[in-house]
Structure formats: C-alpha cells, structure tokens
Amino acid sequence: MDGKLIHIAINGEQYEFLVSTRKINGAIPPEETLATTLRERLNLTGTKIACGEGACGACTVLLNNRAVSSCITLTVECDGKDVVTIEGLQDPVTGELDPIQQAFIDYYAFQCGFCTPGIIMAAKGLFIKNPHPDRKEVEDALSGNMCRCISQYHALDAIMAVSEKLTNEGGIKA
Ligand code: FES
C-alpha cells in the first residue's frame, strides 16, 4: 500500500488516516495541516484559521495537553497523539461547559467570537500546566492570541475568575 496509516485521538475518539503523496481518495497529503484536517475532514470548525502562519492563535488546539497552532502543525506529526479542540471541552454526557467557556459567557469576553476558541484553548493549556496562574502568567500564555475586537481585557478577567475559583477547588481536569 502506498502511504502510511496514522492514528490520532481527537476529542476522545480514535481516528485513522492514510497519509499519501498520491491522490488516493480520502488520503491526507503529507503537507496537510492539523487545522485543515480538523475543519475540512472532521467538520470541527470551531478551530479557526486566520493568519495561517502561526502568528495569531486563532487555530489553537491542545496536542498532548499543550497549546499549539494547528495551522503550522502537520497532521502526520500528530500520529499517536491526543488532540483536543474547542468542541471537546464540553462534557459529552451532561453537556456542561468547561469552566473557561462558562466564564467567557459570564464576563462577556468576546464580540465577534472569531478569536475566542483559540484563546480558550490557550487558557486550557495554561490551566493544565498551572492551575493557579496569576495575571502576568495568563497574559504571557495568551501573548500569541490576537483579538481584533479588543476583547482581551474581558478575556483576561474571565480567565482570572477561573483561576481564583480553581484555587478554592483544587485545579482543573486535564
Ligand atoms: S491561524 Fe494559526 S496562528 Fe493564525
């Protein structure tokens, strides 16, 4: 068989993809980015593409619990890894939103919302590493996420509210 089979867990479900340089029906070309695979093959369009070159953070997802820009991550590089997108944050059984998602609603931390999934995923990656970040640590973690609507201050307030809440509750689930 031409190509290579890869396996990626995406939002808790296992996916198998054929990566091939040949135009085989359904095969992923080696140069395909994770952002394209998520959006165009799996319809996970919560992950946005804006700059397409790793500069704006709109496409941020978690790769093995680390926030990465999926527009500059090749799908083939994700073989054997875990990916979480904004669609994977909500509790699949109860439908309950992740505390970060809820805080963004409570604090009106978006306007058009285009940058919001990326900011929330960057914040999620931060909380997995550091459940009690201070404002400076949050600012540093979000320094690669751009918002054209200037909602950053509300986003910071929302994330700080989660940090303060988690300080009393013992952290955030990975
Ligand atoms: S679209 Fe990926 S960083 Fe801008």
Ligand code: FES
């Ligand atoms: S809310 Fe519009 S780009 Fe951030």
